[in-house]
Amino acid sequence: MWALLLLTPAFVSLASVSFYPIVNGLYLSLTNTSLITQEQGFTGFSNYVELWGDPQFWNAWWHTMWFTAASTVLETVIGLGMALILCEAFKGRGLVRAAMLVPWAMPTVVTSKMFGWLFDGQNGIINYILLHAGLIDQNVNWYGSTDTAMITIIIADVWKTTPFMALLLLTGLQTVPNSLIEAARMDGAKGWITFWYIRLPLLMPTLLIAGLFRALDAFRVFDLVYVLTGGGPADSTETLSTLSYKVLFSTLQFGYGSAVSTAMFVTEGLIALVFCLYLVRQIRRAG
């Protein structure tokens, strides 16, 4: 009795703000709802047929997949490197650990604007440093050019989320018993051998779970792209979230926009499924 009563507020909140919109979005995606023409007729799967043949959708789909893969891999690898350093005792470790929360706490919109200034094509400090280090011979128009815009966004995302990833992995690393590593050292194992054969396998579940959460989060990327490039130049950074937002709120085609976001939901579900299957296989093999 009490249990039900205490859980009700949470259920009501999640049901109305999360489950209802998903179901309603599924329904809307089967209609031609538009806030301009005020139509709302059932049209079956015609939105999905249109979606399947829409080059803009596939363009955004590939960008999102590429962004998700690149940023998740980079964040996990660099994060692991940072975690290994933080695992060692050194002076000022507390300070470094505290500083690592700065990128995480900062509003993404601020990060986006900040990278806009750092990577500015004319007066950006990154161009200045690279130019003076002799790594480039003229200013790069980072997020203003189709070749480098997506790379700039990936760099910004990696900057913001890697330190937090490192802190998560650090807690995982600290559960690896020190006695195991000491024993291996006694037997004359070099540093990278203890890493490869002891720490990494024991860290694997943590690494996969943290990677999964990161990938699902990266897949939804909106703020960074919307504020830094708005999906441009020439749609070269358009992702599924920014595309859906434009279809929904610029053209006000809620039917077609819902089809885009539902397709996105399905893709995200598939990513989670693949990760989970892999995780289960890894755990089975280990156990």
Added chain:
Amino acid sequence: MNDTRSPMQTFFIYAGAVLILVWSGGPFLWQFSTSFQLDKALTSGSPSLIPHPFTLEHYYNAFVEKQLHRYVWNSLVVSLATTFLCLFVGSLAAFALSRLNIKGRFGILMVILSVSMFPQIALVGPLYLVATNLGLLDTYTALIITYLALGLPLVTWVLFGYFETLPREIDEAARMDGVSIPGLLWRIILPMSLPSLVTTGLLAFITAWNEFLFALAFTSNIDRQTIPVGIANFTNLYYVPWGDIAAASAVVTVPLILLVLFFQRHIIEGLTQGGVKE
């Protein structure tokens, strides 16, 4: 441990530590310095980390011309209301899941947690229609209701993890003394969970303070727009006011950073308990 390290290893560890420090603090330090420099100095072609000459012009522009304080007020109202609602609803749910015998409680927790992974862009369209029909566009209410649901999964999860660490003997003793179930939560469990409440409250606050997508869709004027929307719209007609943007960034980020640094130990512990540690 130090004595087993070669000088080479020690060098790499310190070099790595410096790199992490520069990575984490460098960009914002530059942004902070930018906020005190004249536009002329910023475009001179020879950037300097020390503002010279020092100016507060950008802060003046941010507050007087762009009315930054109004966005800050809106964000404060929305974020504080979200925080308290999240803690209230979240602690009820976490308490029920942890202390009352509920069948399939881990299943319920998993469902609650998986909700936080829904792509928010899939929610914003239908919620916009609901808000329109209820006349809730351009209101704090719409944002608070939405943010409550966004923050709730993590808050419930972390509080549940904390409640689980409190010994059950306390419950039994209290029940023997005739304490009711709400009394158990309110007078015994919650006072013991203060550190965890502070952490989860901070997480909920940050979620609401930083949220952009829903604020962008649900609000259209400065009376209700929150900081992220305000800063995203910081543009001038002919050029990008990087200095003004830097000043606004500093105003909205520095308090957050101070809070986070103050509570850093609790945040990392809170977020990693249960979930990843196992």
